[in-house]
Amino acid sequence: MTQIQPTTTPKLENPKFGFNDYAERLNGRAAMIGFVATLIVEYVTGQGLLTWLGLI
Template sequence: MTQPQPTTTPQLAEPKFGFNEYAERLNGRAAMIGFVLTLAIEYATGQGLLTWLGLQ
């Protein structure tokens, strides 16, 4: 005899750590902000980021 299939999808709690949708969204936004700030620093100083940081 076969088991009947469930008719509803269980609502599982979103994990608080690890690779979840919120963490990935936050990481993407932080990367975009960092990239834009890097471009702004290069434009304002007329130097590349490594030169501005004193690494080149």
């Protein structure tokens, strides 16, 4: 006996929160921007980030 295959693909909504592709992509982009900003601050000030923040 053969199984009947569906003729249309259901349209599923993307989750609004949690671990999904959009959230992971956004988080990765924010991390890259933060890392580049840290490098720019270190280059411009001539000090490391911890020194710039006054922690050392």
